[in-house]
Amino acid sequence: MNITVKVWRQKDANSKGNFESYKLNDITPDSSFLEMMDVLNEQLLAEGKEPVAYDHDCREGICGMCSMFINGRAHGPDTEITTCQLHMRKFKDGDTITVEPWRSGGFPIIKDLMVDRSAYDKILQAGGYISVNTGGVPDANAIPISKEASDEAMDAATCIGCGACVATCKNSSAMLFVAAKVSQLALLPQGKVEATRRAKAMIARMDELGFGNCTNTGACEVECPKGISITHIARLNREFLCAAVKE
């Protein structure tokens, strides 16, 4: 198939960016979106131009590194997948495809399609864990956990930290991301112990880092490649309210 890609080009964090259009011929529908981007980059190299910088690593939808806004949607037109899992068969011959970086104050652009998501790490550093040291823990089967709770914790734990929720949210809120971690750990007896403290610390850090408030538009849930549900936000709010009450 023959396509045109309109890509955001930006030299570095401080430069002003702009769109550039490139024509690509003979792209096979079976290739992935990033393989199409590889072809584009080989073409740019052949023309003596600088290739488009974008983040990616695992190319199987799990590392959370790839991050592109494609035709106005985080991770492109398909549902519950990341950009690296998107295939060209989802587009038509002759299409013009617009590719932009995540746009959010919390994730500054570094170059072209690459953004800085270290704010996510900082939120988790504030408390996205259970405070146990290595060794000296009880036997793994000492505390039975219901299959339902464990499965629901797993649903939340599948968050890949990609940032699509923030990029999609009109308030740039990181609520879905934070809720996924708070909820996972609050659902398990091991994590319950410090659940309230955790929720409070993570939300405080999120606010500090300039992410917006959640107004329950639910847009994040729709674009989340892992189908993380906004019911986790409700659980987060419960934990957070507990924290407020206890104060």
Place this chain on the structure above:
Amino acid sequence: MTTLNSKIPEGPLAEKWNNYKAHQKLVNPSNKRKIDIIVVGTGLAGASAAASFGELGFQVKSFCYQDSPRRAHSIAAQGGINAAKNYPNDGDTIYRLFYDTIKGGDYKAREANVYRLATVSNDIIDQSVAQGIPFAREYGGLLANRSFGGAQVSRTFYARGQTGQQLLLGAYGALNRQIEAGTVKIYNRTEMMDLVIIDGKARGIVTRNLITGKIESHFGHAVVLATGGYGNLFFLSTNAMGSNGSAAWQAYKKGAFFANPCFVQIHPTCIPVHGDFQSKLTLMSESLRNDGRIWVPKNKEDAEAIRAGKLKPTEIPEENRDYYLERRYPAFGNLVPRDVASRAAKERCDAGYGVGTGKAVYLDFKSAIERLGEDKIRERYGNLFQMYEKIVDENPYKTPMMIYPAIHYTMGGIWVDYELMTTIPGLYAAGEANFSDHGANRLGASALMQGLADGYFVLPYTIQNYLADEIHTPRMNPAEVKEFKDAEEQVKNRIDKLMNIKGNRTVDSIHKELGHIMWEHVGMARTKEGLTEGIEKIRALRDVFWKEVKIPGTANGINLELEKANRLADFLELGELMARDALHREESCGGHFREEYQTEEGEALRNDKDFMYAAAWEYTGDHANPKLNKEILKYENIEVKVRNYK
């Protein structure tokens, strides 16, 4: 010259680790604060080590090339992690896990290390549960297990098809906690470029900041490399795009021996290659072999008709299917180890029974769905089936999956002793980067176990035995130390050299060519002639690279082509060492199959008389041949046999 001393502790096998811990040196709490440890890599091995060192009170610097430690390649591991818990009461013991691992590795691993691994495997599961890892559970609330290849017990713990993700996020959580506590400082998007040695000891590293391009030095009283495997040498593999062998290779060139580089694992169940633009191969977890049955058509005409698109697999009746693993290996069936399953697939395809492009076999869930229902299968493998469908555009609940072997894991790596120390004092290697526990073939679900064993339960002890003598070494300021400045200079020169080639070949085009050479000559079936020819071709390609590679832009900022070129330059050297190692090993074992050495039935034929050793290669200069050192393997607790899965 360095001699190999594996430092195996005294005493009976089951007591060695306890004896070691009872007698090793420790660093007292007030001295720990004065000691810096560098950990390169934030995968399971690196993150667990860095977090544990931090908890103990050491000052840790942790490095990764991704934008966050959570994105290390370990995140992609799917199927599970082994442990000898024996929760299912099906006869598992520490000894059995040890035995299976040694046998699975075709008797090429060190007994004492593997026994320790099996011992601490149970602690890993306890630790992970305490961290809130949502492993699969039964309705009664206790942990569930599944089976993996090469074992007759169910000892694999799993979190859907995302076990690596969950374990890594656990270790990343522990790391985050230490970052918050100030014991660990994290350097994201930072690539190690060289190792710095002062007075014979590892003292730090030189890095490149991948955003600013800045070359910097970091001091450590000890350095741990947990930088993963080098499977990407083959261009197409199941590894993440950035996985590389460079840190290990820099260490090799500074004096760390590189062991068994030719032991590469080819995973039997990957989605087949679809075309020239393909950038990577996707693994379909081995856990699928619990319920999936592997087959090709019994009749060549059927295979031809399928390839021509005239026949569908679902139209082939049961009696015309060849479940070749069940036929050849009735005792283990579809759960034979990976090397055996991969070779059997290749054998069928080479003989003309392949489907798809001819290089594929079926993995069929029909009988499992009939037996258990579609829901049960969805619960067990839902995300894998979804992944398959997204890539191939076929519904595996309705039609069998197509799979083919692909490069997946490297058993070879930096040689380490019992303490995980390399031949350079103060330099350690952990996880896939070292050569230690898997011999010539790794069993499924054992890499996660090994990475976490190394990081949580081995290094935090063994490194203290070394650091106890380092408490009087003051922290160094690299800006004032000649060795650091020299190393920085060398790194800058290498980058300048790469930038100034200004040729007309792209990095990827050369890397793809290297991949083809490797697959053809150093792949699943190797011969003396093929390997010799391969070495010539790799050398010729290396010359092409250094004359013709094209890197646009500058080195003072983000330059993805430069990053790739730098890694490829090392692969072009490591590839030759791999081929040499394969050439010297005149036997077949595990993932290393030499066509000259096979039984009449086509099984691997070992030569224990001449090759019962780990080959540890020593760098002797860019234009000199590497020197072979041998660690003779002694089996005192296991009877060495011909591996038999029949």
